[in-house]
Amino acid sequence: xxxxxxxxxxxxxxxxxxxxxxxxxxxxxxxxxxxxxxxxxxxxxxxxxxxxxxxxxxxxxxxxxxxxxxxxxxxxxxxxxxxxxxxxxxxxxxxxxxxxxxxxxxxxxxxxxxxxxxxxxxxxxxxxxxxxxxxxxxxxxxxxxxxxxxxxxxxxxxxxxxxxxxxxxxxxxxxxxxxxxxxxxxxxxxxxxxxxxxxxxxxxxxxxxxxxxxxxxxxxxxxxxxxxxxxxxxxxxxxxxxxxxxxxxxxxxxxxxxxxxxxxxxxxxxxxxxxxxxxxxxxxxxxxxxxxxxxxxxxxxxxxxxxxxxxxxxxxxxxxxxxxxxxxxxxxxxxxxxxxxxxxxxxxxxxxxxxxxxxxxxxxxxxxxxxxxxxxxxxxxxxxxxxxxxxxxxxxxxxxxxxxxxxxxxxx
Amino acid sequence: xxxxxxxxxxxxxxxxxxxxxxxxxxxxxxxxxxxxxxxxxxxxxxxxxxxxxxxxxxxxxxxxxxxxxxxxxxxxxxxxxxxxxxxxxxxxxxxxxxxxxxxxxxxxxxxxxxxxxxxxxxxxxxxxxxxxxxxxxxxxxxxxxxxxxxxxxxxxxxxxxxxxxxxxxxxxxxxxxxxxxxxxxxxxxxxxxxxxxxxxxxxxxxxxxxxxxxxxxxxxxxxxxxxxxxxxxxxxxxxxxxxxxxxxxxxxxxxxxxxxxxxxxxxxxxxxxxxxxxxx
Numbered sequence: 001x002x003x004x005x006x007x008x009x010x011x012x013x014x015x016x017x018x019x020x021x022x023x024x025x026x027x028x029x030x031x032x033x034x035x036x037x038x039x040x041x042x043x044x045x046x047x048x049x050x051x052x053x054x055x056x057x058x059x060x061x062x063x064x065x066x067x068x069x070x071x072x073x074x075x076x077x078x079x080x081x082x083x084x085x086x087x088x089x090x091x092x093x094x095x096x097x098x099x100x101x102x103x104x105x106x107x108x109x110x111x112x113x114x115x116x117x118x119x120x121x122x123x124x125x126x127x128x129x130x131x132x133x134x135x136x137x138x139x140x141x142x143x144x145x146x147x148x149x150x151x152x153x154x155x156x157x158x159x160x161x162x163x164x165x166x167x168x169x170x171x172x173x174x175x176x177x178x179x180x181x182x183x184x185x186x187x188x189x190x191x192x193x194x195x196x197x198x199x200x201x202x203x204x205x206x207x208x209x210x211x212x213x214x215x216x217x218x219x220x221x222x223x224x225x226x227x228x229x230x231x232x233x234x235x236x237x238x239x240x241x242x243x244x245x246x247x248x249x250x251x252x253x254x255x256x257x258x259x260x261x262x263x264x265x266x267x268x269x270x271x272x273x274x275x276x277x278x279x280x281x282x283x284x285x286x287x288x289x290x291x292x293x294x295x296x297x298x299x300x301x302x303x304x305x306x307x308x309x310x311x312x313x314x315x316x317x318x319x320x321x322x323x324x325x326x327x328x329x330x331x332x333x334x335x336x337x338x339x340x341x342x343x344x345x346x347x348x349x350x351x352x353x354x355x356x357x358x359x360x361x362x363x364x365x366x367x368x369x370x371x372x373x374x375x376x377x378x379x380x381x382x383x384x385x386x387x388x389x390x391x392x393x394x395x396x397x398x399x400x401x402x403x404x405x406x407x408x409x410x411x412x
Numbered sequence: 413x414x415x416x417x418x419x420x421x422x423x424x425x426x427x428x429x430x431x432x433x434x435x436x437x438x439x440x441x442x443x444x445x446x447x448x449x450x451x452x453x454x455x456x457x458x459x460x461x462x463x464x465x466x467x468x469x470x471x472x473x474x475x476x477x478x479x480x481x482x483x484x485x486x487x488x489x490x491x492x493x494x495x496x497x498x499x500x501x502x503x504x505x506x507x508x509x510x511x512x513x514x515x516x517x518x519x520x521x522x523x524x525x526x527x528x529x530x531x532x533x534x535x536x537x538x539x540x541x542x543x544x545x546x547x548x549x550x551x552x553x554x555x556x557x558x559x560x561x562x563x564x565x566x567x568x569x570x571x572x573x574x575x576x577x578x579x580x581x582x583x584x585x586x587x588x589x590x591x592x593x594x595x596x597x598x599x600x601x602x603x604x605x606x607x608x609x610x611x612x613x614x615x616x617x618x619x620x621x622x623x624x625x626x627x628x629x630x631x632x633x634x635x636x637x638x639x640x641x642x643x644x645x646x647x648x649x650x651x652x653x654x655x656x657x658x659x660x661x662x663x664x665x666x667x668x669x670x671x672x673x674x675x676x677x678x679x680x681x682x683x684x685x686x687x688x689x690x691x692x
Contacts, residue, residue: 015690073689074426075426076533076534077424077426077534078530078531078532078533078534078689079686079689079690080426080427080428080429080686081426081427081428082428083428084427084428085425085426085427086425086426086427087423087424087425087426088423088424088425088426089421089422089423089424090421090422091422092424094533094534096532096533097532100528100529100532100533101528101529101533103453103457105457105460106453106456106457110453110456113449114449114453117445117446117449118446118449118529118533118535119533120535122445123445169421256531
């Protein structure tokens with residue numbers, strides 16, 4: 001008889017949104033009796049019930065803001081549920097980010113101990129697995145170099161190597177495979193497969209549907225904080241894909257951000273270039289429009305908006321910032337939105353995500369900054385310029401498509 | 413580790429907590445390795461990269477000592493209690509004051525400084541301010557070498573009361589941790605507190621007999637100065653080094669205040685803890 005490993009019973013998480021106010025108060029607000037927000041609430045999760053069996057690998061999929069990360073944060077005890085209960089049988093380790101707590105001034109060796117301890121390994125366990133971690137990361141020559149001198153590839157390899165040697169009964173993983181190069185991703189997937197096969201329970205969140213399919217027999221689709229579908233991964237993924245393309249605005253009010261709160265990006269929409277219809281699928285070279293919704297709490301003059309397009313492994317393809325086009329905005333308190341039209345997106349067919357920011361000191365400091373938001377898919381489409389763009393993913397093709405002309409060289 | 417041992421499997425129940433929560437020091441104890449690692453990280457970073465940083469830990473009190481000695485002893489003609497050399501008197505006060513003030517300041521800002529950890533991984537949050545206080549004790553130890561050197565220079569030897577030194581340091585640390593916990597938790601919700609803390613601490617040094625002797629305060633106001641729990645700590649610390657009479661009443665009052673602040677700070681911190689990740 002299968003034993004439960006995780007039992008989630010009607011878990012809900014409600015975030016109070018103080019309108020456009022910041023999450024924290026000042027003492028002055030408290031003394032003057034200013035209340036935080038007017039009952040503006042957002043349910044990140046609503047009555048989610050779910051059971052995961054021992055040794056099962058479960059995939060969690062869904063749009064941004066669907067509640068996947070919130071669920072993992074509750075199971076990892078980072079945040080408390082507003083109601084409901086979750087019971088976990090066994091030691092839990094969570095990996096919500098690669099390299100949590102790495103210190104740039106410390107060496108690779110020192111960071112292995114630091115990061116391992118933060119992730120919940122004992123010193124004895126780290127010492128035991130130390131050589132394996134170093135071998136997995138392939139950094140032995142740089143073991144005593146401060147990690148601030150590492151290339152980003154080395155950094156990620158080291159960080160994942162530590163995480164890959166966690167041996168809890170329950171492992172919660174959020175979107176960590178989206179970093180690193182293709183080869184390293186393959187090795188990580190292999191390692192996670194081993195973990196799942198060794199009788200441990202794995203809950204895995206990813207936007208990479210292919211890795212979910214290869215790793216998890218069962219998947220759960222979350223939508224607006226509720227379970228929309230659950231079952232064999234293939235079916236759930238197919239259902240998810242069939243519903244895409246009807247996407248409207250991505251709600252960013254509860255998204256993770258770095259910001260001081262004076263201005264908050266509240267949503268992003270991808271529209272056709274004329275702004276007539278919303279979409280999350282574009283044809284190759286089809287112009288499109290990005291609409292950013294925001295709310296500001298106090299007048300802000302000379303604000304600049306910016307966004308970047310990211311590949312699925314987090315690399316920037318390009319950025320656009322309004323002040324560089326000599327366009328800044330004077331924002332009045334309250335909500336609003338701005339548009340940016342992308343005229344010639346010469347990007348290779350693949351799935352892309354966004355990075356967004358607002359700044360009133362453009363180029364220096366962001367007032368609000370969100371990374372890895374939304375999702376658009378560029379499809380090969382019809383207009384392949386007559387030459388035919390092969391349906392290859394960005395990893396192989398690079399990310400930009402450049403018009404080129406070949407001819408036979410004339411020998412003189 | 414085997415997967416089949418259901419009887420030994422720890423069971424973790426996650427549910428919303430209401431109101432006050434237990435301190436759960438046992439859990440903090442199970443995370444003592446992490447506490448050690450945090451202290452080790454902070455010390456390593458501080459003492460490795462900057463030779464100047466380490467120098468500053470000794471240089472800052474040294475320079476302050478010289479200035480305060482000139483000002484209060486040479487210009488204002490204050491005399492140290494028990495006829496101790498004024499530089500030794502000032503430096504001992506500064507050391508214990510800096511221990512408390514720096515620990516309060518760092519512990520108070522520690523949660524905001526660690527928000528990248530708090531939003532990504534679970535561990536008892538008490539570890540963070542606690543590790544900051546421990547780090548400050550090490551800095552205090554380093555700076556104390558200066559005091560030892562100065563005492564050798566002036567040939568002032570402590571008497572049997574030196575046995576009270578650990579008591580004074582312990583109470584100083586408990587006090588710093590208690591206040592630090594209050595500020596750390598308040599800081600998460602009310603961000604403007606962090607601006608006020610350094611200012612209040614600076615004022616605090618001047619209303620506490622640190623750079624001037626308690627005897628410089630007119631007799632009828634002296635009880636007011638003793639109400640300040642830092643007075644008892646500083647006086648005891650000095651008494652242990654300079655063969656002065658032990659201020660028993662002030663010491664008892666300081667110890668009581670420190671424990672009240674620590675326990676209340678601990679409970680308040682735990683009460684606010686559940687919201688840290690959502691606000692930070």
